[in-house]
Amino acid sequence: MLGLVILLAFEAAGYAVRLLLHVPLPANVIGLILFTLALQFGLVRLAWVEAAAEFLVKHLMLFFAPVIVGTMAFWPYLKTQLLTAALSLTLSAFVVLLVTGKAMQLIGRRSRGEEREHKHEL
Structure with missing residues (x-):
């Protein structure tokens, strides 16, 4: 459950960045970029989101x-x-x-x- 909350928080952060800074990118792409940076810099651990990500990919259809x-x-x-x-x-x-x-x-x-x-x- 924590993993899904983290993923959704980054999506919401993407929407916030798009609204506040008027970035010409889709909000979900901005959220994904922020999430990738957070993974790279160790702010988020892969173990925290791995189960939620696997579930989402499994049911991608x-x-x-x-x-x-x-x-x-x-x-x-x-x-x-x-x-x-x-x-x-x-x-x-x-x-x-x-x-x-x-x-x-x-x-x-x-x-x-x-x-x-x-x-x-x-």
Whole structure:
């Protein structure tokens, strides 16, 4: 029970941060970032939340039920836009992969360049 309270407290903290600071991120993402930082700095121990997290992950499909029901309810509209949606999803996934790959290549080149400069100094 303590683990669930801790997880919900971080979600609430995310909402509070979003409202107070007007951060342009979803509140649950802010809460997750705060929770990750708390785990990293030892403010929260994994043992405290592990059982609650395992329970939530085990029953994760229940959280997707509203999305599935909504898809079924709006299927007549979605059916008319299926090709557009599929094309958009495929194209956007490809663009994300391309940009990520190029960014990693750039980071890799810079990292290797810095290593070469460091070797020359020795």
